[in-house]
Amino acid sequence: MKYIAVVCACLLAPALHGGEPSPMRLTMPTVKKLLEASRVVDRELQKAAAQQWARKFVCDNKDRDLSDLSLDEQAHWIDANMAPFARAIRTAGLTTREYLQLTLAYFGAAAADRVLQQIKGQEPAKGTVAENVEFIAQNRAELESYHRELSEIQKHIDAVLRPADDSK
Numbered sequence: 458m459k460y461i462a463v464v465c466a467c468l469l470a471p472a473l474h475g476g477e478p479s480p481m482r483l484t485m486p487t488v489k490k491l492l493e494a495s496r497v498v499d500r501e502l503q504k505a506a507a508q509q510w511a512r513k514f515v516c517d518n519k520d521r522d523l524s525d526l527s528l529d530e531q532a533h534w535i536d537a538n539m540a541p542f543a544r545a546i547r548t549a550g551l552t553t554r555e556y557l558q559l560t561l562a563y564f565g566a567a568a569a570d571r572v573l574q575q576i577k578g579q580e581p582a583k584g585t586v587a588e589n590v591e592f593i594a595q596n597r598a599e600l601e602s603y604h605r606e607l608s609e610i611q612k613h614i615d616a617v618l619r620p621a622d623d624s625k
Contacts, residue, residue, distance in 0.1 A: 481558040483566060483589045485596065491559045492603050494549035499610045501545040502617045510541055511617060532557055566593045567600075 481487070501507045518538075526534060532554035536543045546556045566589035573590065593600060 481555070481562045483559075483562050483592045485599075487559055488563060488596075488600065488603065490549055490551050491556070491563055492606065494546045494551050494556055495607055495610050497545040497549050498542055499613050501541055502614055507541050508617050514539065528554060528557055562589050566590045567604075570594055570597075 502511055532552070535553045535557075543553050546553055551559065566586065569586065569590045570593040573594075
């Protein structure tokens, strides 16, 4: 799992650390685009050339930290340095920035929903965050199948990126 952390840091975590709130409101169509972008990235990684590229990227960038960059800067860096992933995301109808925003909105709302389920009576902040948490709660059954699929995709990606010497 540690080797996928570099890709996650570039595709997912930067939005969480960028210090910018996501104004993107979750809807079923936007969540489906996020899922489709993840599917396309997974398919791209299954190609031999992409696997070699991804492994080289992981090795070359294992210490790269994008958390100091703004969301726009992170998106630009990914577009410039992770072209196969950026192209895969675009084929799903999203820009890299939108993908980062959606990832932030979705996983942030899902985490808040889990916390709110455990702490009864607690309300999320007002605005988009509250709307997104409500969206997650109202669509929990359908979104759980998406979570399962995203977990399987993550396992595929992890298997592709894990170097051969990681089996020790």
